[in-house]
Amino acid sequence: MAAKKGQGDNRLRDQIQERRLFTRRTLLAGAGVLGLMGLLGARMGQLQVTGHQHYATMSQANRVRLVPIPPNRGLIHDRNGVLLADNRPTYQLMVIPEQIPDLDQTLEQLGSIIELDEADLKRFHNQRQRSRRFDAIPLKFRLNERDVAVFATNRHRFPGVEVEARLSRVYPEGEHAVHAIGHVGRINEQELARIDSARYRGSSHIGKSGAELQFEDLLHGHSGIERVEANALGRVIRQLERLDPNPGNDVYLTIDSRLQRVAEEVLGDWWGAVVALDTRNGDILALASQPSFDPNKFVHGIDRESFQALQGDPSRPLYNRAMRGQYPPGSTIKPFVALASLENNIRSAAERVFCPGFYTLPGVRHRWRCWQRRGHGHMNMQDSMVQSCDVYFYDTAYKLGIDRLQEYLGGFGFGQRTGSGIPGELPGVLPSREWKRAARGEGWYHGETLITGIGQGFFLTTPIQLAHATAVLANKGSAHPPRLIKRIHGNSNGEDRDLPPEELETHFTLKDPANWQRVVDSMVESIRGARGTARSIAPGLEYEVAGKTGTAQVFSLGQDEKYDADAIPRHLHDHALFNCFAPADDPRIAVAVVVENGGSGGAVAAPMARQVMDAWRAIERGEPIPRPDSPDEEAAEQADG
């Protein structure tokens, strides 16, 4: 008991001692805090009392200021140097709210000499709320010469208002190739968070789509900075030091402006896309998507009404059909399936399948129709390609099975992005068991294998993907991924750099080159043959084209319904497709054409592809380009596969 009490006493004594120790240390720390606070106070006194005169003078007279100098954005040319995106000086009216005594009155007076519309004022007030009072805010963009002159004579009346000249992006060709070139626009908040702020100091614009976005890094350059002395109002008096900006690089696209124009003209008023690739290096020679829009409207911020009009337009001009349009490939898939069949020894090229106009599976009541309701009769591989017999391919697909079919078509790049790197490209859909389970949560049905074999059902491809797959076919299994950039001209060092093609990708190796030859011969025959679905383009054709028509259903017909173009609204008409490469014996160009609701691949899409190929042949030979025909609406009624 006593011992315990003694221990308790000790513990108590210890506690008192511990508390004393802690208090001593705290007092010491407190003294340290006081001392250091005193040091801060002394430093403040030194700056604010002793040094006040000095610093006050510095803040009054010597207003050194950092002014960012945005770099000149690189230009965009086509492969031959045709200017597609230029920088031109434009004048804009800048207002510094801080320097204006009565803003409303000033705006009113300005409005009496320079036309200011509602949208200008609204944008100005919006931006004013987000800016600092001493920031210059643009009031009106792209002043014309009269405005500049009128303002110059009245300038003394408007302190705090200035005309500023700066280079801005101009697309001299307007809508031409807009879906390949893309456009720039003002930097928005998400982009602001992403970009390197030192590099973009003072820049107001950034690539928003197409090549402008894809090659933003090359085009933008690096901002410079200038140390200047400004007076009490913030006006620059003299320059002290300057770090020059690094201008962006000029970019030469693979697009040939002449071919691009042909592609755009052959599409005319149809909605659709044309993609032409150089099969030897992947160069995108033409990338047309119609209808299109004028990118110049977006450079200085498009007003809400115009933007909504563009967005609400049922023809969707902003939509890049070539890269983002996902369409059922229809019969254009048949050459690929035919090669799969030969390579997998499903059946020899000579073996025939009887087409009664429909196909049935054992134990299933459904009849899968051939587009030719009368039936094609006995078909070998070549006949089925030339006449685009569906029954032959139903049977081939069924015998291949979905797994082999998917593996083989995947080898051509279906269902994957092509590797072009063009922003926004979509991968399409190559259906498979796994895909269906993931996307639909359902198992796979045999019937779905059949329609995959004729490029219908879940199967979707983009025009660039179809062109790329055709190039892979043309090259017997290997191709360079499509590319949009050919050469870079460095503006800072004056050097030209030709870019090598993207790395050659080998998609598959042919087991027997003779199989490939048989498929290509069949494709040639579909143009040259008397019953070929693309025979309409044969007259006058001076070289051999290997091609395949496609007509993709937009909606399903009932079991015994007949497709009647007149009875169906236009937006449900079949899509017309054509893919081809030429010359058939020494491929140089691959073309894919998709015409939305075009009706017939042979009559609508194939002639467009031919004109593009004719033009490219003329360009390569240095001959005048044949004048493109306007597309023929009448032809759309002719039926084919």
Added chain:
Amino acid sequence: MAEASFVDQRMTRVQRHLHLDGQLLTALALLSGAGLAILYSASNQDVAELQRQLIRLGIAFVGMVVIAQVPPETLRRWTPWVFIGGLVMLVLVLFFGSYGKGAQRWLGVGPIRFQPAELMKLAIPLMVAWYLSRRPLPPTFGQVLVALVMTAVPTALIILQPDLGTAVLVSAAGLFVVFLAGLRWRVLIGALLAILATIPIFWMFLMHEYQKQRVLTLFDPERDPLGAGYHIIQSTIAIGSGGVYGKGWLNGTQSQLQFLPERNTDFIFAVFAEEFGLVGVVQLLVLYLFIIWRGLYIACQAQDNFSRLVAGSLSLTFFVYVFVNVGMVSGLIPVVGLPLPLISYGGTSMVTLMAAFGILMSVHTHRRIWST
């Protein structure tokens, strides 16, 4: 009723029932008010920014009130788990953290993003105090070594992120506990000498280029007038030109024109000094001093070693915040990215800061009568 009798009768009603300390609360509210006023000026009268700051302050104050309700004894039981959890997250952030402004600091769990380093500002002093308070004070040499390891490991992990400002704070928090616990003078002096000896090693092998730049520019701001030195040159001009009485609220030309960078975050003190002058600065420093004094007073009044050490360390860490920020803005010490507590715009550190005051209030308002 029975429980009430154990409560220290010297406490006010607010202290007893709400577990808040009136003096501390008043000072913090005054400080936040001054902060909002100067933020309004520094942000060029951006009301939206002010609203966002107000919301953060609200959240931070609520956090403080909640933590103040937790008795120190409960905190003590949680301490090892909080520390270990924080340590694990610091390791995770190095591998899975997301980047922001060149450093990997954030850990995201679903929609919640959070900086484990912030948690360490509290967990380190709690852990070191927990460890040292289990034995009678002063600590033995062995105990001091263990305490130093407890501080050094998380500090090293934070330096790897890299986040120099927070590393300074957390290591200071741990060292303060060791100092307050009664670290022997010869050990202290020996350690100081050792640190002086390792500075060259630090300089040559461990410091990032940008950190070296900051130190070099401190001694000669003009060597990099367009880069790092620009901050210091402009902020000293702002402070100095403010003079004794200041240029008046919303009238600081250095800050209102675009000369002063980061004027609503790390360099907001320069705006304050320019607009309110020496008179305002002294008042602000006195207010900070009062808060620190109150914290140290609470530490001295605390009834067990754990509470004492935690309260003392947290108060001194708060001082480090003030000293480092004001010292950096006025060009006394290198530019270390630390905000001015409760005044700079930004939310991450504010919540931790107010949680620390919650702990102080909890320590002060859960005292019991001596039960001998």
